[in-house]
Amino acid sequence: MMERSYEKYFRENRLPHIWCPGCGNGLAMKAIVMAIEEKGLSQDETVIVSGIGCSSRASGYMDFDTLHTAHGRAIPFATGIKLANPKLHVIVITGDGDCTAIGGNHFIHGCRRNVDLTVIMFNNEIYGMTGGQGSPTTPLGRLTTTAPYGTSVRPFDACHIAMAAGATYVARSTAYHVRHLAKLIGEGIDNKGFSFIEAYVQCPTAYGRKNRLGDGGAMMKWMRDNAVQLSAWEKLPEEKRQGKFPIGCFLKREAEDFNMAYNELVNRAGGAR
């Protein structure tokens, strides 16, 4: 296989990035450009939209039209962009707090609306930018700066939400499985509709350290050992699933995307687009 170069997708004068040593965000960002390269998207016709938080700083490093929105609001902005100019490929980068807490309503309605967006949620299970507060995906009992005695609220599974709310492509992989993650993001780009890909990433600084999970490398080894491909997961008895989690494509659903449905509406109204 030819060695590929991804430099052209980055604004090298904006690097180095702000992420901590050992952070998984860079791997997830790399997986996105691998998918963009694989799918041959035009850099001039691809827009990267992000929210607020560690994950969402990625947009500034990527050499496309990029939009760093307000906290939780990436999906509404992306919706406006895609519908104002349907030629554009719109990729959303968000985090677990951004997407499932402050942006939770936009997330579920984005799934329902089925605008042709590819949403990648970097899930580090913590608010990293603000120093390690619990997020809606922090597992029960973990230590955070706002849960010094351990979290007491059950976490969300963002993929479950996306499937229930009507997304037409839902998948998960991890920072350890970069090529797998890139493949899933590529499938999300191919899907004409709302695609949701959870990229499980490590935060050694604000999460790993507090919970004695080791450095970035140790946290990635944990992903290697505990992420289970969906086909294997389905055969795993309940007692062996404890502490492990499935990765892979969970759902592909055929449904008319918003633009197609809206074009029909315009025709009914006697207009033209």
Add this chain to the structure above:
Amino acid sequence: MSKARLMQGNEACAEGAIAAGVNFFAGYPITPSTEIAESMARLLPKKGGTFLQMEDEIASFGAVLGASLAGAKAMDATSGPGFSLKQELIGYGACAEIPCVLVDVQRVGPSTGQPTAPSQGDIMQVRWGTHGDHPVIALSPWSVRETFDLTVRAVNYSERFRTPVILLMDEMVGHLRERVELPDSVEIYPRRHPHQTRAEGYEPYNPDPDGVPDTADFGQGYHIHVTGLIHDGTGFPSGSPTVTRDDIRRLHEKISSVGEEIIHVEESFLEDAKYAVVAIGGTARTAYEAVREARAEGIPVGLLRLITVWPFADAALHRLAERVDGLLVAELSYGQLVREVERAVHGKTEVRLCGKYDMTSLTPAEILADIKRMAGRDA
């Protein structure tokens, strides 16, 4: 001119938006502005435009900002409670300099308040609601036809200054039905576009001589970065105190530098007036009648109507204060406009308030009674 039609202020707002080139609307239902969204839902698909009903007030304004960045002329409409929710992204639009129009058809607050009743209690929230220093342009119509005209003006100002512009309506004008003749076409301020290529060193937030940048639309090949962080000419965030100061100063000066050009007022019966009423929107209609009745009784009173509410008409009020013996501010609130009038006149004349906040609009008789008190002719 098209043939005469009977229509509501809210409908005229939608007609004005379409005439001005608005091709994207996102909104959320809220009384008493809903007819604007309903009209856009009917009109936009016929024109090939996009109408979106979003999941909440924040999302609708977010979609508007995104659509504008992708080249659309975009609008949203709401009322006070929805406006409060949008404050976050109004600041974003001001900081990232995104052209768009937001209509606020005011109703009684605070909170859910009196949803169907008229009020003018959003004057301060449209000016100061979002955090931080930022300029605001807000226009307030008093008739159905003027609602059409000011919607067009709001769209054009948003493009010229690259900032969200507020059309500050009230329930009285929003639901008022009048016979109007609308123009066949209107003057449109086109989207500003880059004059340079990337190779020539184009910077999306590097301003023109008028202080406004020619930010590219997404998809034009410029690979721009847009953020709500304070940024320099490149559009990228900066931690520099100088950049921060210059960015905030430029946001203000791109609007303040045009001075009174965008500050529209209407004077009635003021040539020989010893007293004046100051009002906006629907209340100015009531005040006009009260002033006519006072004139009929021999009281030398006039009316100053603020069409541009923000930036505030400091100079016009200052000039007026120097030649009258008293100002009466008529407004549907506990007293918001009056504070700004007091600030503008610097104590040069007495300022009184004729305020009302009981769900009903002021009557000419109520304003007339206060005019008489001001003129020393107790009713």
